[in-house]
Amino acid sequence: MKEMRVIPFVLIFIILSSGCLQATSSLSESTPFAPESSETMSSSQEISEVSCIRPGYGEFNAKNIFFNLTDEHERLEESLAFLMPPNNTINVKGLLVAKKYTVNQKECYYEGNVEFKAFLGDSNFSNSWSFVQSKLRKVENISVEILPKETTISKNKNATFEIKIKTENVRIGEMYYIYIVALGENGWKSWARIEVKIWGLEKTSH
Incomplete structure (x- = not known):
């Protein structure tokens, strides 16, 4: 009789132990350890890279347009002003x-x-695009x-262009503030101004 009483307890212990083993096994299978993939690592590296889009990018004047009135760029000016008849x-x-x-110490x-455009503007010059x-x-x-109307610049490549101004339908004494605007495909903007005053002698009638 003593042997018969021991057997049920042994069976119960075996069943409970088996259930614990199965639960532990299923838990370990459902939450395996996954090493970080190369795609995840590369994306995190890209996020950590410094962007060339700084505060005010596209709002403030890039100031990379220069003018002169000679064939060679020996004397470059950020603005011009002259008289024209x-x-x-x-x-x-x-x-x-x-x-x-x-x-952040990154070279940009x-x-x-780049697309060039010409406008007339105000006498009050500002470096704020708004x-x-x-x-x-x-x-x-x-x-x-403006010729050409479009161009491309890069780290080791600047670009030349030409502005042809004609005073065909103007009046003596008028002042024109010509804004030359460069619009970069990446969102940056640059502008410079040419002031033209129409000068000459008024024709008198006899």
Whole structure:
């Protein structure tokens, strides 16, 4: 009789032990250890890389447009001002520079494909695009042509362009503030101004 009483307890112990083993086994299978994949590591590295988009990017003037009135870029100006008589044409040389700047010690450049546009604007110059844009308007009376209309600049490659200004439908004494704007495909903007005052002698009738 003593042997018969021991057997049920042994069976119960075996059953409980078996259940614990199965539960432990199923838990370990459902939560296996997964090493970090190469894709996850590479994406985290990309996130940690410093971006060239700094505060004010696209809002503040990149200041990489320069002018001169000679065939060689020996004397570069950020702005020009001169007198022109009616019915006259002048060509202004332009240079667009892949200007360097840094973001958290990372070397960056204003580069990429660029589109040129010409506008008339206000006498109050600003390096804020929000302010300047609100003052820009279509070129009228005076004629302004930029060639080429598009270009590309990169770290070791600047670009030249030409601005042809004609005073065909103007009046003596008028002042024109011509804004030359460069729009980079990456969102940066640059602008510079040419002031033209129409000068000459008034025709008198006899």
